[in-house]
Amino acid sequence: MKKVVMAVAVLCLLGTMMPAAFADMTAGGNRLVSLQNDDGGWDWPLDDGDSTNASPVNTIGPIAIGLAQAYRAGGMVDAAQAAALQSAGSLLLAKTNNFSPSDGYLAAELDSIFGGTTYTDHVRTYFYDALAAGTYDRNGAGTLYDTAGYVDLVRTARANQGIANLAAWDLGMGLYAAQQAGADTSAWIAGVEAEVNELDGSAYYDVIGLAGAVIGLASVGDNFDPTAGEHQAAMGLGDLADILAGYQISGGGFTWNSAYLTAGNETVQETAYALLALNAVEGAIAGANYGSVISGAGNYLLSVQLLTGGWENYTGNGENNEITGEALWALSAVGTPTGPGVPQGQPVPEPASMMLLGLGLAGLGFRRFRQHV
Numbered sequence: 001m002k003k004v005v006m007a008v009a010v011l012c013l014l015g016t017m018m019p020a021a022f023a024d025m026t027a028g029g030n031r032l033v034s035l036q037n038d039d040g041g042w043d044w045p046l047d048d049g050d051s052t053n054a055s056p057v058n059t060i061g062p063i064a065i066g067l068a069q070a071y072r073a074g075g076m077v078d079a080a081q082a083a084a085l086q087s088a089g090s091l092l093l094a095k096t097n098n099f100s101p102s103d104g105y106l107a108a109e110l111d112s113i114f115g116g117t118t119y120t121d122h123v124r125t126y127f128y129d130a131l132a133a134g135t136y137d138r139n140g141a142g143t144l145y146d147t148a149g150y151v152d153l154v155r156t157a158r159a160n161q162g163i164a165n166l167a168a169w170d171l172g173m174g175l176y177a178a179q180q181a182g183a184d185t186s187a188w189i190a191g192v193e194a195e196v197n198e199l200d201g202s203a204y205y206d207v208i209g210l211a212g213a214v215i216g217l218a219s220v221g222d223n224f225d226p227t228a229g230e231h232q233a234a235m236g237l238g239d240l241a242d243i244l245a246g247y248q249i250s251g252g253g254f255t256w257n258s259a260y261l262t263a264g265n266e267t268v269q270e271t272a273y274a275l276l277a278l279n280a281v282e283g284a285i286a287g288a289n290y291g292s293v294i295s296g297a298g299n300y301l302l303s304v305q306l307l308t309g310g311w312e313n314y315t316g317n318g319e320n321n322e323i324t325g326e327a328l329w330a331l332s333a334v335g336t337p338t339g340p341g342v343p344q345g346q347p348v349p350e351p352a353s354m355m356l357l358g359l360g361l362a363g364l365g366f367r368r369f370r371q372h373v
Contacts (some may be wrong), residue, residue: 024302026078027069027309028328032063034082035310036322040084040091045320046235047311052346055096058373059322060206061102061177064088065327068109069332076113089119095104097140099127100373101174104181128183147184150327151191154373163265168195168209168372175216185220191218196240197228201258207247208256211273214240218280238288244274247292252300268304268313271297272330279333298334301327 035047041055042063064085071081089110092103104127107119130136134146138153143154151171158167172195175188191287196213199206214237217224223236234240247254253266254274275297305311310324 007165024305024309025328025331027071028305028311028324029067029074029078029081029309031309032067032070032321032324035337036084036087040087040089040110042321042355044322045318055091055092057098058102060088060091061106062104062329063321063325065102066328068113069328071113071334076223085113091116092119093122095122095362096126099123101170101269102177103127104177104179105173106177106185108177108180109148123181124183125333126180128181132184136354147187148190151187155191155195157373159359163204165199165203165209168192168199169212171195172209172212172214176219179216179219187363188216189220189222193222193224193226196224196226196231199229199231200228204257206258207244207254207270208273210240210244210247211270214244214277215273215280216365218277218284221284235360237281238285241285241288242288244277245290248296249272252296252298252303254297266300266314268301268311268327270358271300272326273324275301275330294334298331301331301334 005122009189012263032042034265035042037043037051037053037055039058040056041060043053044059044315060108067081067088068085071078071085073107076082080269083312084317092106092110095103103123107123110119111117127136127370131145131147131150132146136145137143138150140144144345154170155167158164158170171188175185178185178188192213195209199209217237224240225236226232226234231240231243234243247261249255249263251263255261255265256267256270257265275294278294282288282290305327306319308319310319311327313323
């Protein structure tokens with residue numbers, strides 16, 4: 001492992017976006033406002049028709065942070081979007097033992113928008129500090145976790161699902177969240193590094209796994225030199241980012257799996273996280289420049305936005321609130337995207353419906369998109 005001094009990556013910087021891009025983000029933000037449940041969360045994947053039903057609490061991070069970026073893009077003057085963010089914040093403040101790795105970055109974003117430290121204080125007290133003390137009683141089940149134990153739980157659960165590559169995504173975003181919330185990151189770093197060493201391009205979700213890991217590593221300035229696995233030849237974070245950039249398809253989108261680099265295999269979720277990862281590396285490594293790759297990814301995201309204002313993961317897959325949030329988050333990091341043609345997709349092998357035991361995942365009948373833990 002190598003460590004170098006790097007600038008902390010910034011994932012939410014707004015470039016000089018064209019008015020059309022701002023309008024598209026506003027439409028996406030308004031779509032999320034219209035679909036928000038009474039409790040401040042959102043249904044997954046889209047809308048069960050009853051806003052009084054309880055929302056899944058494991059996806060409020062990636063959905064609400066997309067709404068936050070739409071709110072920022074519009075100059076933070078939209079009262080409905082502000083109210084929706086405050087409602088999402090209330091749901092976050094209601095958590096005490098059912099946190100997800102993404103909650104830390106949402107807390108930091110809400111504090112940045114509304115001022116103070118209310119949200120990060122809450123997440124630190126009930127999640128990060130409890131993990132540090134080894135007293136985190138996840139879901140009130142009576143089993144106490146420290147940070148290393150919680151990280152191992154995520155890794156084991158994903159492996160047991162048969163989709164081990166996703167743990168790199170979970171933990172990479174968890175590392176970014178911990179860094180944003182000002183929590184100790186050592187156990188998260190160890191978990192991400194271990195997962196990078198185990199990424200497997202012959203299995204599902206290696207691209208999103210690498211993207212999440214790169215985001216996390218860049219956020220803490222960890223120039224990790226893999227010691228095993230298919231990325232062992234990489235000499236540090238820059239090489240890992242170069243590998244990730246190579247997973248972009250000619251139309252601008254990123255593939256769902258590194259073995260499928262032809263048009264029709266693009267997905268919004270991989271594209272969003274790859275864009276954020278490369279943007280993070282530009283902020284972390286002096287001289288790193290992925291401008292054309294980032295612009296192409298932004299072009300793709302704009303080109304596949306639905307008429308509703310939301311996004312689906314690929315053509316015909318169906319609109320998904322989490323995908324909308326992630327697309328909005330990624331677009332906030334783009335300069336001046338313009339839209340190319342919309343590529344058509346081919347089917348991707350579909351894993352069986354699975355449950356990530358105890359980590360808050362509802363039934364995962366997913367195909368080319370993943371729900372957060």
